[in-house]
Amino acid sequence: MGLILNDTYVQFAFGSLIILISFILLRRGKHLKLKEPPLVPYKYPIIGHTIDYYKDNKNFIKSCHKEYGEIFSLYVFGRVITLVGKELSSEVFRNHKDFNFSEATSENFPLNNFLNRPQKFFNMLPKVVQVNLSGGIKLYTERVQRQLIKSIDEMIGNGKVLEPPLKFFQFIIAKPIAATLVGEELSNDKELVKSFANAATDFIPFLAVPPVLSFIHPYLHKQLMIIMFKYLNNPFKIHRELIKKKIVSVIEKRLCEMKKTGDNYISPIDILQQYIEILHKDYTIDIDVITDYMIITIFASVHTTSNFLTFCLYELVNNPQYHEELLEEQEQLYKSNENPYYSIEQVAKLRKLDSFIKETMRVNANYVSLQHKTLSSYFTFSNGYQVPKGRIVYIRTGEIHSDKELQGQNADEFYAFRYLKKSSPVTRAEKGFLLFGLGKHMCPGRQFAINEIKVALHYLLLNYDIKKSNSEKIKPKIYGSFKFPSDEGLIFVKKECK
Numbered sequence: 001m002g003l004i005l006n007d008t009y010v011q012f013a014f015g016s017l018i019i020l021i022s023f024i025l026l027r028r029g030k031h032l033k034l035k036e037p038p039l040v041p042y043k044y045p046i047i048g049h050t051i052d053y054y055k056d057n058k059n060f061i062k063s064c065h066k067e068y069g070e071i072f073s074l075y076v077f078g079r080v081i082t083l084v085g086k087e088l089s090s091e092v093f094r095n096h097k098d099f100n101f102s103e104a105t106s107e108n109f110p111l112n113n114f115l116n117r118p119q120k121f122f123n124m125l126p127k128v129v130q131v132n133l134s135g136g137i138k139l140y141t142e143r144v145q146r147q148l149i150k151s152i153d154e155m156i157g158n159g160k161v162l163e164p165p166l167k168f169f170q171f172i173i174a175k176p177i178a179a180t181l182v183g184e185e186l187s188n189d190k191e192l193v194k195s196f197a198n199a200a201t202d203f204i205p206f207l208a209v210p211p212v213l214s215f216i217h218p219y220l221h222k223q224l225m226i227i228m229f230k231y232l233n234n235p236f237k238i239h240r241e242l243i244k245k246k247i248v249s250v251i252e253k254r255l256c257e258m259k260k261t262g263d264n265y266i267s268p269i270d271i272l273q274q275y276i277e278i279l280h281k282d283y284t285i286d287i288d289v290i291t292d293y294m295i296i297t298i299f300a301s302v303h304t305t306s307n308f309l310t311f312c313l314y315e316l317v318n319n320p321q322y323h324e325e326l327l328e329e330q331e332q333l334y335k336s337n338e339n340p341y342y343s344i345e346q347v348a349k350l351r352k353l354d355s356f357i358k359e360t361m362r363v364n365a366n367y368v369s370l371q372h373k374t375l376s377s378y379f380t381f382s383n384g385y386q387v388p389k390g391r392i393v394y395i396r397t398g399e400i401h402s403d404k405e406l407q408g409q410n411a412d413e414f415y416a417f418r419y420l421k422k423s424s425p426v427t428r429a430e431k432g433f434l435l436f437g438l439g440k441h442m443c444p445g446r447q448f449a450i451n452e453i454k455v456a457l458h459y460l461l462l463n464y465d466i467k468k469s470n471s472e473k474i475k476p477k478i479y480g481s482f483k484f485p486s487d488e489g490l491i492f493v494k495k496e497c498k
């Protein structure tokens with residue numbers, strides 16, 4: 001009886017709490033009278049546009065755009081979201097004090113809460129990546145090639161069917177990233193590289209929980225994720241502990257050397273050393289803080305890079321008409337090289353490969369992405385429409401990436417050398433290519449990522465005939481507005497030794 005009573009009380013208290021929170025949150029933002037973008041009408045209260053948005057995102061968004069124009073709002077999973085296209089997207093990127101990407105991302109993926117850190121914990125990362133990783137790319141070029149060759153050899157060797165390929169490419173990409181982040185010695189530790197490869201994807205079960213509570217209020221779903229993360233058995237915690245255990249002795253040894261040798265200390269070249277130098281006080285450091293910086297750097301780098309390397313290989317087997325020309329470019333570089341590894345300038349000469357990667361990214365971008373949270377009390381777009389504080393504004397990336405005015409008449413086709421004549425490398429900031437965002441917060445790791453993808457494709461093209469098992473085009477997996485590489489196997493046949 002006591003138990004039933006307790007249960008009833010708990011349910012009552014929880015229910016009241018939900019109503020109270022929803023009431024408070026719904027009331028907020030109702031004080032301002034704004035000229036909001038048109039809210040597309042919907043049939044079912046509470047559910048709003050959720051089903052249409054997830055069932056056939058591409059066509060649903062297309063039809064809304066056709067009917068309501070450049071800016072409109074939808075009601076999805078309990079909240080109003082606003083979507084902009086090619087005319088207004090640059091206003092979102094340009095006004096970085098009014099809109100913020102990481103604040104919006106943390107609503108669906110609260111990594112800061114998972115790690116128990118304030119949101120501003122992440123502020124240091126972009127500069128470290130910009131200055132030390134992309135800025136210092138020359139220092140890492142040789143190391144990345146050495147480790148990539150080793151990991152390709154380990155994972156594919158004399159030939160193999162990779163199924164699903166992404167799992168293999170996560171490992172292939174994780175090893176050179178580990179060599180760059182924590183040094184080459186640690187990148188030989190298979191256990192550590194495994195954690196680098198899997199730390200981000202092991203979050204997927206948490207992200208895949210249907211956000212049913214969001215129908216009451218998105219805040220409740222976020223809290224549920226945080227509670228699940230904290231109290232459920234969670235592989236991510238195992239990766240974090242392992243990474244911490246592996247780097248702690250290296251950090252202690254380096255701090256001891258730094259103290260002993262003072263100005264004569266020769267700093268090892270890796271990102272771990274940068275974090276040590278920024279964070280240590282009198283040669284002591286909070287190991288948990290540096291572990292979490294390492295974790296967020298891994299999160300930003302490994303999955304994104306391996307995902308697009310996988311997309312590139314699917315586009316390669318889907319478009320065999322480009323094989324010969326691409327291979328020719330790789331062979332030319334290979335034959336002209338007198339050193340064991342290429343310089344960054346030599347890699348930059350792979351212009352056909354660069355264009356191929358950019359085209360792959362163009363056609364495989366999510367339909368809707370780059371969510372930005374409105375930070376100011378409201379924002380007025382140049383066409384007069386206004387959005388209130390807290391509103392998440394999304395960019396219709398797919399539409400921009402297939403816009404005929406921006407991409408040319410054959411925008412619906414895969415044309416590998418689209419960017420060759422335009423002299424428009426994949427890392428360049430431009431309105432019609434948003435894979436890395438735009439403006440102040442544009443991805444600072446893009447030079448590093450593209451260099452790694454390019455070098456990986458170069459070695460794969462030189463050493464393997466890459467095929468698919470049937471003649472059908474392999475399509476990406478689509479969930480709502482997101483595109484993921486297919487799971488279909490790719491066949492790697494080792495070429496005769498040169």
Ligand code: HEM
Nearest residue numbers: 101125126300301304305435436437438441442443445449
């Ligand atoms: C193909 C691989 C990658 C893709 C597609 C990608 C994409 C993106 C995108 C779309 C953003 C948001 C930009 C915006 O707010 O406008 C971003 C931000 C960021 N990326 Fe990347 N990224 C990749 C690789 C990397 C790598 C290798 C690193 C290195 C650690 C990295 C570090 C970061 C950081 C630190 C930010 C936050 C920038 C800021 O808030 O100022 N990314 N990335």
